[in-house]
Amino acid sequence: xxxAVDAWxxxxxxxxLDELFAFIRAPSVSTDPAYAEGMRQAAALLEGRLRRxxxxxVRLLDGGGHKSVYGEWLGAPGQPTILVYGHYDVQPPDPLExxxxxxxxxxxxxxxIHARGASDDKAxxxxxxxxxxxxxxxxxxxxxxVKLLLEGEEEVGSxxxxxxxxxxxxLLAADVLISADGGRxxxxxxxxxxxxxxxxALELTVRTxxxxxxxxxxxxxxxxxxxxxxxxxxxxxxxxxxxxxPGFFDGLQRPGNADIASMHAxxxxxxxxxxxxxxxxxxxxxxxxxxxxxxFRPTLEVNGxxxxxxxxxxxxxxxxxxxxxxxxxxxxxxxxxxxxxAVDAHLRAHCPDWVELEISHERKGTAAYAVPEDDPYLxxxxxxxxxxxxxxxxxxxxxxxxxxxxxxxEMLELETVMLSYAxxxxxxxxxxxxxxxxxxxEGLAAWARxxxxxxxx
Amino acid sequence: xxxAVDAWxxxxxxxxLDELFAFIRAPSVSTDPAYAEGMRQAAALLEGRLRRxxxxxVRLLDGGGHKSVYGEWLGAPGQPTILVYGHYDVQPPDPLExxxxxxxxxxxxxxxIHARGASDDKAxxxxxxxxxxxxxxxxxxxxxxVKLLLEGEEEVGSxxxxxxxxxxxxLLAADVLISADGGRxxxxxxxxxxxxxxxxALELTVRTxxxxxxxxxxxxxxxxxxxxxxxxxxxxxxxxxxxxxPGFFDGLQRPGNADIASMHAxxxxxxxxxxxxxxxxxxxxxxxxxxxxxxFRPTLEVNGxxxxxxxxxxxxxxxxxxxxxxxxxxxxxxxxxxxxxAVDAHLRAHCPDWVELEISHERKGTAAYAVPEDDPYLxxxxxxxxxxxxxxxxxxxxxxxxxxxxxxxEMLELETVMLSYAxxxxxxxxxxxxxxxxxxxEGLAAWARxxxxxxxx
Numbered sequence: 001x002x003x004a005v006d007a008w009x010x011x012x013x014x015x016x017l018d019e020l021f022a023f024i025r026a027p028s029v030s031t032d033p034a035y036a037e038g039m040r041q042a043a044a045l046l047e048g049r050l051r052r053x054x055x056x057x058v059r060l061l062d063g064g065g066h067k068s069v070y071g072e073w074l075g076a077p078g079q080p081t082i083l084v085y086g087h088y089d090v091q092p093p094d095p096l097e098x099x100x101x102x103x104x105x106x107x108x109x110x111x112x113i114h115a116r117g118a119s120d121d122k123a124x125x126x127x128x129x130x131x132x133x134x135x136x137x138x139x140x141x142x143x144x145x146v147k148l149l150l151e152g153e154e155e156v157g158s159x160x161x162x163x164x165x166x167x168x169x170x171l172l173a174a175d176v177l178i179s180a181d182g183g184r185x186x187x188x189x190x191x192x193x194x195x196x197x198x199x200x201a202l203e204l205t206v207r208t209x210x211x212x213x214x215x216x217x218x219x220x221x222x223x224x225x226x227x228x229x230x231x232x233x234x235x236x237x238x239x240x241x242x243x244x245x246p247g248f249f250d251g252l253q254r255p256g257n258a259d260i261a262s263m264h265a266x267x268x269x270x271x272x273x274x275x276x277x278x279x280x281x282x283x284x285x286x287x288x289x290x291x292x293x294x295x296f297r298p299t300l301e302v303n304g305x306x307x308x309x310x311x312x313x314x315x316x317x318x319x320x321x322x323x324x325x326x327x328x329x330x331x332x333x334x335x336x337x338x339x340x341x342a343v344d345a346h347l348r349a350h351c352p353d354w355v356e357l358e359i360s361h362e363r364k365g366t367a368a369y370a371v372p373e374d375d376p377y378l379x380x381x382x383x384x385x386x387x388x389x390x391x392x393x394x395x396x397x398x399x400x401x402x403x404x405x406x407x408x409x410e411m412l413e414l415e416t417v418m419l420s421y422a423x424x425x426x427x428x429x430x431x432x433x434x435x436x437x438x439x440x441x442e443g444l445a446a447w448a449r450x451x452x453x454x455x456x457x
Numbered sequence: 458x459x460x461a462v463d464a465w466x467x468x469x470x471x472x473x474l475d476e477l478f479a480f481i482r483a484p485s486v487s488t489d490p491a492y493a494e495g496m497r498q499a500a501a502l503l504e505g506r507l508r509r510x511x512x513x514x515v516r517l518l519d520g521g522g523h524k525s526v527y528g529e530w531l532g533a534p535g536q537p538t539i540l541v542y543g544h545y546d547v548q549p550p551d552p553l554e555x556x557x558x559x560x561x562x563x564x565x566x567x568x569x570i571h572a573r574g575a576s577d578d579k580a581x582x583x584x585x586x587x588x589x590x591x592x593x594x595x596x597x598x599x600x601x602x603v604k605l606l607l608e609g610e611e612e613v614g615s616x617x618x619x620x621x622x623x624x625x626x627x628l629l630a631a632d633v634l635i636s637a638d639g640g641r642x643x644x645x646x647x648x649x650x651x652x653x654x655x656x657x658a659l660e661l662t663v664r665t666x667x668x669x670x671x672x673x674x675x676x677x678x679x680x681x682x683x684x685x686x687x688x689x690x691x692x693x694x695x696x697x698x699x700x701x702x703p704g705f706f707d708g709l710q711r712p713g714n715a716d717i718a719s720m721h722a723x724x725x726x727x728x729x730x731x732x733x734x735x736x737x738x739x740x741x742x743x744x745x746x747x748x749x750x751x752x753f754r755p756t757l758e759v760n761g762x763x764x765x766x767x768x769x770x771x772x773x774x775x776x777x778x779x780x781x782x783x784x785x786x787x788x789x790x791x792x793x794x795x796x797x798x799a800v801d802a803h804l805r806a807h808c809p810d811w812v813e814l815e816i817s818h819e820r821k822g823t824a825a826y827a828v829p830e831d832d833p834y835l836x837x838x839x840x841x842x843x844x845x846x847x848x849x850x851x852x853x854x855x856x857x858x859x860x861x862x863x864x865x866x867e868m869l870e871l872e873t874v875m876l877s878y879a880x881x882x883x884x885x886x887x888x889x890x891x892x893x894x895x896x897x898x899e900g901l902a903a904w905a906r907x908x909x910x911x912x913x914x
Contacts, residue, residue: 030770031768031769031770031771031772032768032769032770033769091772091773091774092766092768092772094766094768095669098668155773156770156771183674196673197673199673199773201771201773203771208736208737208740209734209735209736210734210735210736211555211734211735211884211887211888211889212552212886212887212888213734213886213887214856214857214885214886214887215756215758215760215784215786215857215886216653216654216656216786216855216856216857216858217640217751217855217856217857217881217885218734218751218856219751219756219758219786219856220741220747220750220751220754220756220786220856221730221731221738221740221741221747221750221751222731222734222736222740222741223736223737223739223740224740224758224759226690226759226760226761226762226781227690227691227693227694227758227759229687229762230686230687230688230690230691230759230762231687231690231691231694233683233684233687233688233691234684234687234688234690234691234692235691236684237684237688273678274678274679277666277667277668277670277675277679278666278667278668278777279665279666279667279679279680279811280665280680280810280811280813281678281811282680282809282810282811283665283678283679283680283681283809283811284677284678284679290677290678293677293678294674294675294676294677294678297677299672299676299677301672301676301681301684301773301775302681302683302684302687302764302765302776303672303683303765303766303771303772303773303774303775303776304683304764304765304766304767304772304774304776305683305686305687305762305763305764305765305767305779306762306763306764306767307759307761307762307763308759308760308761308762308782309549309551309760309761309782310761310762310763310780310782311488311489311549311551312488312489312490313487313488313489313613313819314488314613314658314660314760314782314784314819315488315548315549315760315761315782315886316548316612316656316658316758316760316784316857316858316886317548317760317761317886317887318758318760319759319760319761320735322762323767324683325765325766325767325771325772327672327771327773329672329673329676329677352739352740353737353739354736354737354738354739354740356737362770362771398673398674399671399673399674399675399676399677400671400672400673400674400773401673401773424674427668428671428674429669429670429671429672429772429773429774430668430669430670430671430774431668431669432668
């Protein structure tokens with residue numbers, strides 16, 4: 001049967017790609033209300049596709065924010081039910097001027113699809129849906145029961161997914177969640193993701209006066225907001241690049257022996273890692289390995305700063321306000337709220353009297369997640385990956401955050417197994433994001449094989 | 458004769474104001490090339506006016522940047538020649554959203570003209586020209602010889618004025634420079650400016666990678682540009698708010714006894730100073746008085762910072778670049794180039810290996826200036842101010858920078874005496890800049906009286 005499915009996928013490859021391109025063209029930026037229409041387009045397009053390929057009970061699930069798209073096929077009694085996860089929202093495209101081709105016009109170049117969301121997560125999601133379409137077209141049925149949950153808020157922390165899960169506990173009941181989000185390690189390396197970091201975000205605004213002031217007429221006695229912000233941000237790490245916030249590391253677990261063995265087995269080329277991104281080493285806290293730093297250690301990043309004049313030439317002004325967006329990746333064992341509160345308390349403790357400090361906690365946050373080492377669905381995914389790629393996969397961390405994992409565990413009692421065909425170097429969240437066309441074919445082969453692999457003996 | 462001049466000014470007041478409003482409407486932002494047309498408009502408008510009121514040899518002087526407007530009346534042989542100075546360029550209007558009325562549409566509200574450039578320096582300049590017009594209209598001549606130099610680059614450090622002075626040394630020869638730029642201390646306080654601070658500016662850019670990076674996929678081993686910038690900026694002051702740059706204070710002189718006496722005499726209300734601008738005390742270096750800090754101490758300000766994402770919501774990105782604009786006000790005795798080099802060297806010394814640092818020195822810089830205590834033209838200005846305001850003026854610092862003063866001294870061997878009718882609280886360089894209509898009338902009275910006051914006995 002798999003030969004017929006493979007043949008169907010080969011015959012319909014161009015149509016599947018054309019439809020993927022149309023999906024990518026919908027500018028579905030979830031964080032910015034200016035893109036509301038793009039969000040609606042992308043959801044409607046997905047909903048239409050799930051209906052067309054023959055899924056049942058296709059509907060939008062509303063949790064108060066951007067809706068999730070749901071569909072199911074439950075015609076395999078006695079077989080497991082998998083909940084397939086992906087997201088149709090994408091990151092903002094700015095800075096626009098750095099894109100070689102328009103972010104929402106997918107462009108095929110050097111065997112790569114260039115576009116915002118191509119890799120994160122539109123093509124990987126499209127692969128999973130296309131494998132399901134192929135099985136339904138060829139066999140008229142699926143080997144196992146399948147539910148799809150395709151959300152529109154992954155890039156803003158899956159904010160209304162808990163409400164959707166709470167309202168649709170039975171609808172979403174399954175044996176395992178299989179995520180089309182996540183990512184492979186490197187081209188040519190057989191790998192599966194088994195853990196991800198958590199995330200929590202804060203925004204801070206400092207004010208030092210009621211209005212911008214002339215730096216000559218007022219400079220000296222009066223505080224400077226960008227300078228005050230700079231000092232607060234500088235206080236967050238010590239001189240060895242280690243996070244200096246009391247309580248920040250509470251509960252953090254170091255990687256286990258199996259993880260450490262896997263990191264050693266990867267034979268990681270640190271020089272290539274830095275040269276690929278045009279960065280220099282030296283910014284990492286001492287005493288941890290690079291892969292541990294990427295997959296298991298928490299971070300405290302400034303995602304953006306702004307304040308005062310940034311136009312051409314100069315402006316001799318004392319800016320009265322400055323802002324920073326901060327986010328932290330979390331390691332295993334850290335509680336998001338505890339981390340946010342620790343950063344908040346540290347900033348307030350370091351804020352001088354002459355600065356008015358406002359801190360907003362943007363999201364509830366997401367804890368780190370790791371699938372149990374002996375999970376049977378993980379074993380099935382590993383067998384399929386080994387078959388498609390000809391090598392037993394290494395278990396790797398994803399570094400990023402899949403809010404779904406912690407939520408599915410907490411609210412639906414599901415473990416998460418990842419089978420994504422993104423690769424970690426595809427300029428995700430940055431200008432000129434791309435997805436490899438070769439991954440499209442590999443992904444279709446793997447997802448088409450996964451469904452029969454999950455059948456109970 | 459002065460009664461006839463006063464009467465003429467009263468009779469023509471509305472027309473003079475209407476013309477001032479037209480002058481303000483020309484959006485003459487010198488720092489931003491997008492305003493090139495506004496700069497040309499303002500210069501053409503001034504040139505036309507100088508011709509119309511009867512000045513001779515009216516022309517534009519080209520030093521490679523925005524042109525200066527020149528005109529003269531030299532029909533008083535044996536009498537002193539004064540070089541009247543003002544500038545027709547203004548600061549950028551942003552942030553635009555904070556203006557109550559459009560920045561380039563002068564709006565009369567509560568006896569104040571609200572507009573960018575109303576106070577700095579279009580109305581004060583207009584006052585000087587109008588007093589000259591009145592004398593020429595009423596008497597057919599001026600009591601002393603007058604030259605006008607109205608430049609278009611004050612807000613960008615008078616960059617091409619040295620070239621103009623070098624090329625037109627004879628044309629600009631005079632006995633004293635009288636500046637319509639500067640400012641009075643407070644409404645109701647009789648004052649003249651006798652010193653100003655210097656200025657030097659730098660721009661820095663830090664880069665940590667070739668592109669923005671996903672904070673999950675790369676966070677940990679890789680540096681963060683806004684954070685690196687924050688640490689560099691934070692290193693510029695110590696924990697007591699004192700500038701921590703080695704060599705920064707080299708050559709700085711403390712205020713003299715006469716200056717200290719004048720500061721005491723002002724009976725300065727520090728609480729009112731802070732409450733007026735909505736700021737809190739505590740940001741000033743210890744051991745200096747507030748007025749000394751404003752008029753004689755150097756500063757190191759951040760005029761703007763930018764880097765990464767500043768849109769709605771969040772973006773989990775490691776920005777690869779961040780920028781800051783820095784400027785320093787200079788106290789008496791400091792050399793601008795030495796200060797810029799000291800800041801440059803400090804930043805480079807504090808820059809870690811993983812950060813690429815680029816520093817551009819934006820301008821040549823301007824030294825601080827003080828008119829000699831016994832200058833006879835200063836004495837004449839003080840007599841006129843005492844007559845118009847009914848009280849002997851206090852000598853006050855201007856805090857800001859008049860590049861013209863140091864340049865006129867160096868290149869034309871002229872001292873600078875200031876007679877400006879701006880007041881220090883008129884939101885200069887900030888949204889909702891304004892100029893008091895009452896100052897317009899006071900200024901006309903003072904400038905009309907200054908011309909005969911300068912006649913040699």
